[in-house]
Amino acid sequence: xxxxxxxxxxxxxxxxxxxxxxxxxxxxxxxxxxxxxxxxxxxxxxxxxxxxxxxxxxxxxxxxxxxxxxxxxxxxxxxxxxxxxxxxxxxxxxxxxxxxxxxxxxxxxxxxxxxxxxxxxxxxxxxxxxxxxxxxxxxxxxxxxxxxxxxxxxxxxxxxxxxxxxxxxxxxxxxxxxxxxxxxxxxxxxxxx
Amino acid sequence: xxxxxxxxxxxxxxxxxxxxxxxxxxxxxxxxxxxxxxxxxxxxxxxxxxxxxxxxxxxxxxxxxxxxxxxxxxxxxxxxxxxxxxxxxxxxxxxxxxxxxxxxxxxxxxxxxxxxxxxxxxxxxxxxxxxxxxxxxxxxxxxxxxxxxxxxxxxxxxxxxxxxxxxxxxxxxxxxxxxxxxxxxxxxxxxxxxxxxxxxxxxxxxxxxxxxxxxxxxxxxxxxxxxxxxxxxxxxxxxxxxxxxxxxxxxxxxxxxxxxxxxxxxxxxxxxxxxxxxxxxxxxxxxxxxxxxxxxxxxxxxxxxxxxxxxxxxxxxxxxxxxxxxxxxxxxxxxxxxxxxxxxxxxxxxxxxxxxxxxxxxxxxxxxxxxxxxxxxxxxxxxxxxxxxxxxxxxxxxxxxxxxxxxxxxxxxxxxxxxxxxxxxxxxxxxxxxxxxxxxxxxxxxxxxxxxxxxxxxxxxxxxxxxxxxxxxxxxxxxxxxxxxxxxxxxxxxxxxxxxxxxxxxxxxxxxxxxxxxxxxxxxxxxxxxxxxxxxxxxxxxxxxxxxxxxxxxxxxxxxxxxxxxxxxxxxxxxxxxxxxxxxxxxxxxxxxxxxxxxxxxxxxxxxxxxxxxxxxxxxxxxxx
Numbered sequence: 001x002x003x004x005x006x007x008x009x010x011x012x013x014x015x016x017x018x019x020x021x022x023x024x025x026x027x028x029x030x031x032x033x034x035x036x037x038x039x040x041x042x043x044x045x046x047x048x049x050x051x052x053x054x055x056x057x058x059x060x061x062x063x064x065x066x067x068x069x070x071x072x073x074x075x076x077x078x079x080x081x082x083x084x085x086x087x088x089x090x091x092x093x094x095x096x097x098x099x100x101x102x103x104x105x106x107x108x109x110x111x112x113x114x115x116x117x118x119x120x121x122x123x124x125x126x127x128x129x130x131x132x133x134x135x136x137x138x139x140x141x142x143x144x145x146x147x148x149x150x151x152x153x154x155x156x157x158x159x160x161x162x163x164x165x166x167x168x169x170x171x172x173x174x175x176x177x178x179x180x181x182x183x184x185x186x187x188x189x190x191x192x193x
Numbered sequence: 194x195x196x197x198x199x200x201x202x203x204x205x206x207x208x209x210x211x212x213x214x215x216x217x218x219x220x221x222x223x224x225x226x227x228x229x230x231x232x233x234x235x236x237x238x239x240x241x242x243x244x245x246x247x248x249x250x251x252x253x254x255x256x257x258x259x260x261x262x263x264x265x266x267x268x269x270x271x272x273x274x275x276x277x278x279x280x281x282x283x284x285x286x287x288x289x290x291x292x293x294x295x296x297x298x299x300x301x302x303x304x305x306x307x308x309x310x311x312x313x314x315x316x317x318x319x320x321x322x323x324x325x326x327x328x329x330x331x332x333x334x335x336x337x338x339x340x341x342x343x344x345x346x347x348x349x350x351x352x353x354x355x356x357x358x359x360x361x362x363x364x365x366x367x368x369x370x371x372x373x374x375x376x377x378x379x380x381x382x383x384x385x386x387x388x389x390x391x392x393x394x395x396x397x398x399x400x401x402x403x404x405x406x407x408x409x410x411x412x413x414x415x416x417x418x419x420x421x422x423x424x425x426x427x428x429x430x431x432x433x434x435x436x437x438x439x440x441x442x443x444x445x446x447x448x449x450x451x452x453x454x455x456x457x458x459x460x461x462x463x464x465x466x467x468x469x470x471x472x473x474x475x476x477x478x479x480x481x482x483x484x485x486x487x488x489x490x491x492x493x494x495x496x497x498x499x500x501x502x503x504x505x506x507x508x509x510x511x512x513x514x515x516x517x518x519x520x521x522x523x524x525x526x527x528x529x530x531x532x533x534x535x536x537x538x539x540x541x542x543x544x545x546x547x548x549x550x551x552x553x554x555x556x557x558x559x560x561x562x563x564x565x566x567x568x569x570x571x572x573x574x575x576x577x578x579x580x581x582x583x584x585x586x587x588x589x590x591x592x593x594x595x596x597x598x599x600x601x602x603x604x605x606x607x608x609x610x611x612x613x614x615x616x617x618x619x620x621x622x623x624x625x626x627x628x629x630x631x632x633x634x635x636x637x638x639x640x641x642x643x644x645x646x647x648x649x650x651x652x653x654x655x656x657x658x659x660x661x662x663x664x665x666x667x668x669x670x671x672x673x674x675x676x677x678x679x680x681x682x683x684x685x686x687x688x689x690x691x692x693x694x695x696x697x698x699x700x701x702x703x704x705x706x707x708x709x710x711x712x713x714x715x716x717x718x719x720x721x722x723x724x725x726x727x728x729x730x731x732x733x734x735x736x737x738x739x740x741x742x743x744x745x746x747x748x749x750x751x752x753x754x755x756x757x758x759x760x761x762x763x764x765x766x767x768x769x770x771x772x773x774x775x776x777x778x779x780x781x782x783x784x785x786x787x788x789x790x791x792x793x794x795x796x797x798x799x800x801x802x803x804x805x806x807x808x809x810x811x812x813x814x815x816x817x818x
Contacts, residue, residue, distance in 0.1 A: 018327035018408050025400045029438045036442035036485070040478055044457070049473045121454040125473050128455040132445065 023170050027177050030140065034181060037136065038188050041129045045192060051124035055190055056112040062105040063186050069098035070179040077172050083162045085155065092152045095175070099145040106138055130189060137178075137185055144178050147171050226337075228329030229754045233336050234315035235647060238640070240343060241307020242721070245633075247347075248298035249714045253707075255291040258283045260707025262691050276355070285688045289358040290376045292686055294350065296361030297384070301391055302346070304494040304632045306339050309395075309433075312497055312639050313402045313426040315647065319745035320420050322411025322762060324755045327404040331397050338394035342387045349383035357384035360686060362483055365458035365476050369450045372464050381451070385444050392437045399430035399437075406430075411744070413764035418783070420743050420768040421514065424521050425500020428528045429493050435532070436489035443482035450474070477542050484535035491628050492531045496524060498635020499566060499595075502588040504768075505642050506570055508741045509585035510577025511779050513769035516569040523562035523569075530559050540611045549608040556606035563599055567592065578772070578779070582739065583657025587638035590665050591631045597669075598627025601676065616686075619679025622672045630668045637664075640724070645738045649751040650731030656723040660716060667713030674702045742782045743768050765805060766798075 044050075076091035110131065113119075118127040151171045154160050160168050227233060254273075257264060267281040276287040283291075314332065318325055326332045349356040358376025359368035363384065371378045406419075406427045419427075446457040450471075458479045459471035507514040514520060536544060536552040570592045579585070601623040604610050614620060637660075644652045678699050683690065690696040690703070737746040744764070748756050762784035770781040776793035787794050788802045 016408060018404050021404045021408060022328065022331070022400050025403055025434060026396075029396055029400075029434050032435050033438035033442050036439040036482060037445075040442065040446065040457075040482060043478055043481060044475060047473075047475055120449075122456070122470075125455070125457060128449070128457065132449065132455075136445070 017166060019166065020170055020173070023173055027174070030177075030181070034133070034136070034185065037129070037133050038185070041133070041188075041192065044125050044129070049125075051118070051126045052193060053113075053116060053118050053126075055193065056109050056116070058105055058109040058112055059186060059189075062102055062109065063183065065098055065102045065105060066179045066182050069095050069102065070176050072098060073172050073175045077165075077168060080155075080160055080165060080168050081162050085158075085161070088160065089152070089155050092148065092155060096145060096148045096152060099141060099148060099175075103138060103141055103145070106134055106141075110134070126193075133185055133189065137182060140178055140181070144175055147174060226333060228325070228333045230314045230318050230326050230329070230332060231647070231752065231756075233332055234311050236336050237306060237310030237314060237339070238647075240340065241303050241311060241636075242724070244298050244302040244307065244343070246717070246721075248295050248303060249717065251291050251295045251298070253711055253714050254283070255288055255295070256707040256710045258288055258688065259690075260704040262689050286358060286375055287355055288688045289360075289374065289686065290355045290380070293358050293360050293363075293376065294346075294356050297346070297357070299629065300361060300490065300494065301388070302343065304629070304636070305395065305490070306391070308494065308497050308632060308636050308639075309402075309426065309429055310336070310339065310398060311636075312422070312501060312643075313398065313430065315643065316422055316745065317402055317405050317426055318409070319646070319748065319752075319756060320423050320743050320768075321406060321409065321414050322744050322757075322764065323405060323409040324757070324761070326401045327409060328401055332401050335394045335397035335401065338390050338397065342390035342394060345383050345387040345390065349380045349387070352379055352383070354378040354380055356380040362480075362487065363447070364483075365447060365450060365479050366462055369447060369458055370462070370464070370469075371451075385448055385451075388444060389441065392441055395433050395437055399433040402426055402430040403434065411761045411764055417518075418764055418767050421503035421517070421520055421524075422497075422500040424524055425496045425503070428524050429496045432489045432493050432496070432528055432531060436486040436493075439482055440486035443479055443486070446482075447479065477539070480539050480542060481535070484538045485532070487538065488535040489531040491624075492527055494628055494632045495635075496527065498591060498632040498638075499524070501635045501639040501642070502570070502591050504743070505584045505588045505638050506573050506592075507769050507771060508642075508739050508780075509580040509582055509588075510573050511580065511771045512573055512577040513771055514569065515572040515575075516565070517767065517769060519565055520569055523565040526562035527559065530555060530562070534559065537606055537608075537611075540608045541615045546608070553606060553608045557603065559606075560599070560603055563595070567596055567599070580739075582641065583652070583654055583661055584638045584642035584739075586658065586661040586665075587634045587641060590661065591634040591638065593665075594626045594631040594634060594668070598623055598625075598631060602627060613682075614679060616684055617679040618675040618683045618685055621685050622675035622679055625672050625675075626668075630672070634664075637661075637720070642739065643745075644724075644727065645734035645750075646745055646748075646752075648728045648731070649734055650727050650729075651734050651738060652727040652731060653723050656719055660719045660723065663716035663719070664713060667709055667716055670709035671706055671713060674706050678702060678706075740778075740780050742770055742780050744783055747782065747784055765801075 072091050072095045076088050076095060079085075079087035079091055113127070113130065118124065118130065120128055120131040122128075148171060151160065151167055154167060223229075224232065227236075254269070257266065265281045266277055266283060269283075270277045273283075273287070276284045278284050314326070317323070346356075354375045356376060357363060357368070357380045358374050359381070363381070367373050368377055368381050371381075406423060410419075446455070449455040450458050454470075456471035456474040458476050459469065459474040460476075461472065462469045503514055503520060534552060534556045536548065537556045540549050540552075574589070601619065605614055605620060605623055641652055641657055644650070681696070681699060683696060683699070690699070734750055736750055739746075744762060747762050749758060763786075764783045765786045766781065766783055768783050770776075770783075772779045773781060773790075773793045776790060781790055781793070786802070786805050787798045788805055791799070794802075
């Protein structure tokens with residue numbers, strides 16, 4: 001009886017791992033959140049009374065860092081597929097460090113903005129938007145880094161390898177998404193100054 | 194040394210594992226921190242009933258003020274304390290808080306969480322043939338975030354400065370400035386925090402519903418064989434997933450305006466002759482963001498009720514639903530259109546008239562799928578062998594409200610007429626009929642219909658009939674007169690009309706509405722008694738009390754965790770084989786193969802028999818229906 005049920009359920013047409021699917025749905029809702037913020041930005045900008053300022057150079061460096069981290073994330077994925085555990089650990093650690101340096105670089109960017117006289121508080125909505133959008137993205141990066149650390153711990157417990165890729169793949173999808181999201185936000189903020 | 198973990202994760206195995214160990218549940222894992230979708234559904238239902246009662250009581254309190262402005266309300270002082278003024282009247286600011294909280298509670302806590310939370314959770318796994326949700330843990334979290342949100346919202350009713358009072362839409366600047374109204378102090382902060390948790394709960398639930406419907410259907414359950422309830426819950430979850438994040442964005446900017454000194458929504462405001470520092474913001478921006486959620490929210494509330502009704506009307510007419518594909522198509526149409534009509538809430542904000550006419554056109558197009566649905570309900574009822582169960586009566590009641598409330602929507606969707614009718618009681622009458630009462634009737638229909646599956650006992654039908662007729666008549670007595678008051682120009686949310694000569698002639702009508710509201714609320718206690726009494730003392734339910742075709746009635750009368758004790762049934766046919774010519778019974782459940790119903794098969798169904806035997810049903814069903 002018990003075996004019957006299992007056999008019957010294994011045959012079921014699972015089109016995708018439900019957890020991966022759930023991640024994609026969450027990505028959709030995160031995307032909607034940022035689309036709402038950037039739309040609000042455009043609407044507000046068209047009202048006029050808009051402070052113009054040059055985006056500090058450091059945000060270019062952030063962009064390079066996050067793109068690099070996506071590359072190392074992919075390296076980790078390839079290493080895991082080949083069961084090359086030392087490389088996997090190295091690549092994941094580098095990705096985590098790059099994620100943290102991205103956060104630091106964003107923080108430094110905020111510092112430069114303050115030096116330029118662009119504040120969160122006050123009457124320049126353009127500045128407020130910049131802080132809120134990058135801040136909200138930063139919060140997501142923090143959650144991504146925490147996720148990376150969890151996966152890193154799993155690799156040290158030998159729970160990530162070529163036959164057990166789900167956690168790593170979910171983490172990878174999320175991390176790539178955060179990278180793409182930043183590129184979108186960066187270009188958006190750059191082109192709409 | 195640790196060894197590599199090479200076990201391949203297998204979801205089906207996990208689910209089965211839960212099912213096997215159901216008898217080890219103790220009180221806490223069974224009734225409180227349960228991951229069983231059926232228990233979570235009941236938790237949502239009971240919490241929703243609590244909120245509905247509270248929301249109803251709040252409305253009766255402000256109806257007392259509106260219907261009987263001179264009434265002595267000193268007797269309410271034990272409950273409301275200093276919100277009753279020295280003259281024995283309701284404090285005007287508290288009146289606004291009552292209206293706000295009534296709206297918030299009813300829209301979000303009752304008709305979103307109480308309706309979707311209950312029936313999506315309960316019916317999705319049971320009707321698609323799954324053992325539980327995709328992630329039972331996230332499902333449990335969804336309820337507990339809702340519970341946390343409920344606690345915060347409830348406590349805001351009891352703080353000294355009162356709950357949020359800027360209307361359920363919480364427009365800035367009223368909601369952004371603590372000086373504006375006492376409700377915009379701590380109460381508003383708590384409102385925002387509660388709503389953030391509420392949205393988290395809705396997203397966790399919605400993600401689960403979508404993932405479950407797509408990934409966990411039983412063999413043979415193709416999308417073209419899904420009951421319309423599931424289609425409705427599925428589309429509702431998609432709408433929620435796309436629109437609630439936007440409300441978070443709107444709320445986030447509002448939080449920064451309120452607490453951190455930004456000026457997204459604030460500009461050039463003077464309080465007591467003093468200028469505020471905020472410049473450059475736009476309150477209209479908030480309205481755009483809010484209504485981008487706010488309008489889809491209407492359909493988040495309504496679609497589940499429409500799905501439930503489709504199922505109940507087909508079952509109790511003993512006829513296939515008329516236009517199954519048209520029903521799905523119209524729901525898809527409503528889903529898409531719901532995102533591109535939001536600005537019809539803002540016709541009078543100084544919007545470009547050309548833009549207004551585009552939104553007007555899109556709004557009026559919604560009448561098409563809505564009319565398709567109404568037509569299909571009526572044609573399903575037409576010449577059916579109607580069985581008037583309480584659930585059926587409530588479903589027909591929904592159709593009635595959907596028509597009478599929907600018609601006024603066509604008026605309100607016109608940018609020109611909206612100038613006269615905007616923010617009057619005409620609007621109040623419109624949305625209370627088409628969204629409030631219709632969804633409430635859908636909720637009630639669902640409770641009466643699936644009570645036997647939830648609790649293994651029947652509700653008392655006679656009390657159900659009394660409850661239906663009193664509520665049905667009561668709702669029309671409350672909301673029909675409001676159309677007249679609205680056309681006469683009464684604005685909504687006003688504390689008192691006695692100072693305006695123009696409105697004096699409507700005093701009697703307002704009193705009538707208030708009496709009807711008290712009457713309608715009173716009728717709900719019949720339901721409450723019936724619900725809780727039947728839960729323990731009701732007649733024990735048969736396995737399939739309504740002689741219905743869907744899968745949930747193939748489970749045991751009291752299904753355990755995992756739903757089916759043996760294998761999950763395979764699905765061979767669509768869910769509406771009622772009164773099929775030639776069949777022995779007037780219904781054929783979805784899990785009966787065509788090979789067993791040769792007497793009633795149509796020619797193309799006879800051909801499907803061969804494929805049934807090959808056991809490869811999944812591929813077969815898609816294109817031949």
